[in-house]
Amino acid sequence: GVNPDLANERQTASFSVEKLTAWLDGGAEQTRLRRAVVEAIERDPVFSRENQYFQSQNERYEAAVRKAVHLQKKMHEMGWSQEGPESKYIYRAVAGDIAFLLHRIFMRSISVLGSDEQIAKWIPPASQYQLIGSYAQTELGHGTYLQGLETTAVFDVTTQEFILNTPKISAMKWWPGDMGRSATHTVVFAQLYVHGKCHGIHPFIVQIRSLQDHSLCPGIIAGDIGPKMNFEHIDNGYLMLQNVRVPRENMLNKFCEVQPDGTYVRRGSQKINYFTMTSVRISLISSEAVTPLMKACTIAIRYSAVRRQSKLKPGEQEAKILDYQTQQEKLLPQLAAAYAFHFIDDYLQELFDRGYREIQRKNFDTLPELHALSSGFKATVTQYCTSGVEICLRACGGHGYSLLSGLPSLYTKIIASCIYEGENTILLLQTARFLVKSFMAASTGQSVPPSVTYLAAVKPSKCPAKNKSDFLSPDIYTEAYQHMAVRLISSTAAKLQDLIQSGVKKHDAWNRCTVQLAQAAKAHCHYIIVKNFAEIVAKLESKAGIQKIMKHLCDLFALHGIFSNAGVFLHDGYISGAQMDMVTASYLDLLAIVRKDAVPLVDAFDFTDKSLNSALGCYDGQVYQRLYEWARKSPTNKQISPAYEKYLKPLLHNTLSKL
């Protein structure tokens, strides 16, 4: 049965959980479809994650391959297709532990960068898994800065082949997923040389393992890069190339070609490459950042409604830890953020879809804005979600530290999202470059993309709030965020100009402003997220039951941001010290209000017990029983430790001297 402490929380919900879930899914029909996919996957024992926390790296890899192979069968069986409506729920249902994700990137890069002939040659066998692909870009010594890659591809006119080499150890390909042990082919990015001239980075299809027996091809040295903080299920690999020859046709040549005589031809726009990165960054926000934060909130909030510790009132029962203000202050802002990010993800998807429609009409005008926003939001949201998951983990005390809580693996996985697909600081600086440029343009009356028109608007110099309830007005706090973003962007742009005018070289001036530029980029994203949340709430008029609680969450998200970044709002006096006290008072009031609906609000995320895979977070709240049951299954309890006979027994029997 359900723990009464949790059951009580659900009885007092101020809204219908089922209606909120349907709204979050985009309609009841989507909810039904999602649940059907999740149920089909979870009912199948091959997809079980029951023993995941006990598995070695080798075992997790094997399980991920087994699941990936079985998924093909399952999809066929269920009549699901890669393009069907179910596909977006499959990854959520298998909860990430699956191989061949890079195989998809392999296929995508051929589809985007390859000619029609290349697509016709490679995509059908890849779709059928007659080969397994990977994507070899990053090197041991080079990540973000693609121009610095050191792998070489020299065109040999006599044989009509490219000769690929790893000229030194730092040029070894390093990190590509699916490459360490699985892939038979990979797309290698290398500096192209023709007749001694370097033409920069180009992609080449290279076979690395035999299709017959999986042995490494001649000239190939490859393997697994070893243990990581998480992602044990992925065989991130290394790859050295020693005079590996591939035919001329293996260079992906939609945009550039080396002709038989060695003539190098470049055609079309390369800008579309950014669009691929943009699409990956946007797509990972939901699955790799927001979903884990939602799961962590679910686990930590359910546990906090069940865990009792110390007494709030003398003479009473020990209190639920969720009733402590400090616990609320840890968890509820994370819950509000999870909602805020769910909505900003919708916003970005829409922006992306609009941009994509334009691109299909050969209009590339939206690319800079899309690139800047996807970079900034990827950085802001992954950073926030990572720290949110950590807060949830620590808020569960000792039990949060047990792998069985599910929280450590959420954390060790999500932290990677701050690094991959562009390290966050570098991404923020790309956003900052766009913002500074837009600000300059706006200041001189030029037109700027819609998301940054606010940079040109004149602002009131003081926040008009007179009491704490004024800070529950979205206009008041949205304006405060806007003012703050404009101030940080404009003051940093001014500093940059001043430095350059005082004779500092441009690149040096830029470097000396980067700490503040990164802060300005974050401020911009924070503003857009608050504004978007407020707009979503405003549009909810017709669903009054949900609107009220969403309004509380929006207020909480916004005021938490002001409370925890007070300096940037106080700096120029836009918000006064007295007003900041009002913000604090309203913020703390909101914690007590949102606390009442905290459990229903995480229930609405609708994660199954299996997908949470947490002894603390199950729907029934039977945490102690489950911790004990799961611990007993640990391999540490399944064998008599050899340590006893070898070390403990001689020690206890005082035969130490004979050791």
Add this chain to the structure above:
Amino acid sequence: GVNPDLANERQTASFSVEKLTAWLDGGAEQTRLRRAVVEAIERDPVFSRENQYFQSQNERYEAAVRKAVHLQKKMHEMGWSQEGPESKYIYRAVAGDIAFLLHRIFMRSISVLGSDEQIAKWIPPASQYQLIGSYAQTELGHGTYLQGLETTAVFDVTTQEFILNTPKISAMKWWPGDMGRSATHTVVFAQLYVHGKCHGIHPFIVQIRSLQDHSLCPGIIAGDIGPKMNFEHIDNGYLMLQNVRVPRENMLNKFCEVQPDGTYVRRGSQKINYFTMTSVRISLISSEAVTPLMKACTIAIRYSAVRRQSKLKPGEQEAKILDYQTQQEKLLPQLAAAYAFHFIDDYLQELFDRGYREIQRKNFDTLPELHALSSGFKATVTQYCTSGVEICLRACGGHGYSLLSGLPSLYTKIIASCIYEGENTILLLQTARFLVKSFMAASTGQSVPPSVTYLAAVKPSKCPAKNKSDFLSPDIYTEAYQHMAVRLISSTAAKLQDLIQSGVKKHDAWNRCTVQLAQAAKAHCHYIIVKNFAEIVAKLESKAGIQKIMKHLCDLFALHGIFSNAGVFLHDGYISGAQMDMVTASYLDLLAIVRKDAVPLVDAFDFTDKSLNSALGCYDGQVYQRLYEWARKSPTNKQISPAYEKYLKPLLHNTLSKL
């Protein structure tokens, strides 16, 4: 050879690394002794951590037991004793991966809580490892709140025994180290019942495993609690007691006794119990928080001087990432903090030693201050160091995420220090209680302990700084911290009083202030750390070469704190917006200055390559070669994966349908 990029950094050091090391150690003789211990340990292959990152939980446990047993032999061999000058370096040298740490707590608790007879009976065999002890306090359902523990010990007059029971699942002992698989005995904390009356929590010595064959004793159910985020080498355990009988003499009875007829006698002061907790909290600051932060800084800073990525100046070689302002802003404040915390640890040790001398003279007056400071600093320092290690990890990009960097294991271990020995938020609130009390006393002219006399002093209302260089004056920034701490403590105390005067019940009013109380406690600790650092620097006059760089670090630590907590300094206008810009300018200038000595400053921590156990952090900076060598040793490269024959081959050979 040493990577030239790293060698260059060392040639330009502004001070003697060896002198700084000796000063940090407390003299050249200490450095010599420390190095001798480290060398003796590291030369011995039994203590090798070479394969640690590849080991399973079972393997790490076995290795930790092997090392613990071997250490006894080693100490004997080397002529080291538990009380000798070498002992404080042994733990650093074995780098934490060792068993039987709880055995020491077992012995300490008997020494402190046991009668002379009990000490005489148990300590000699424990010292000789004729038994292995543990310490069973925490339960599945209860941590910090000891009064809530549910294990019972009922006195049976007829047999002169205590009958111990686990009345329900949440009463199971959970988490004690060395208990899951090693211990033969443990100190169990249980509610004492005599003639039906509960006398509260008392400690009992209970044998849990046979000394002959290590099988569980009758009525004992015990095992390992399974996988954790780290600490795989420790067998944290669970323990259920089913009518387990122990003789009357097994209750530790220095302070309380049950006489044969059941008369309960309490004697002496129980306050000394706090002193044990205080001593543990203070002792863990250095070994469990500051040392890992120093290691993380060493790894990340050396790597950042070797890693080159993108170009700062067009046409030049790619830049060392340490030359980017954003990278400096990540790492150098952590480096300054590591130094700041090293010094506050000295301060706390001294305070503790003074308190201990008083206690030996039966003067317990310093206990409240000691308890408050040890709690607050434990929380503040572990929190700061944890986030510092995380920053270092992320600052190393993808390679920081590899276990081979050493950073993930530092992080997953240090994060536990925020939870164990008192969860940090609870500890901060204990400090806050002391601060509010002291503030009230100081306001009404009563005397208060030395560390909080500042609460009574009158403060200037505005910061007198006029330009950015004024903020390099320790008086200026120390005063700013003091002002801020007083403001936060006094305003929260006032809010608390207001609530109570308006009719809110005391416990409720306290709960509604806890977010701000925790903030006030942190502010107090931050102030003391800055003040202490500034005083250390001032006293360094005679060692000019070191003083200059220490002054820079002190300034950096202080200004980073103001820059990143701007709100609390701006709130009442003590620091104006214009002054905050000066703080920012001075802070950013300092980054460029400290950057020049960054590598020598981490070299001075004097960690051996073996103790760092990091492919990125070695002294010679050969990071890529080492990453590759270490990766090849991974078990993922040592076997042909069964995944090929079982899943990949049928897939590739298109026999999917037959699966």
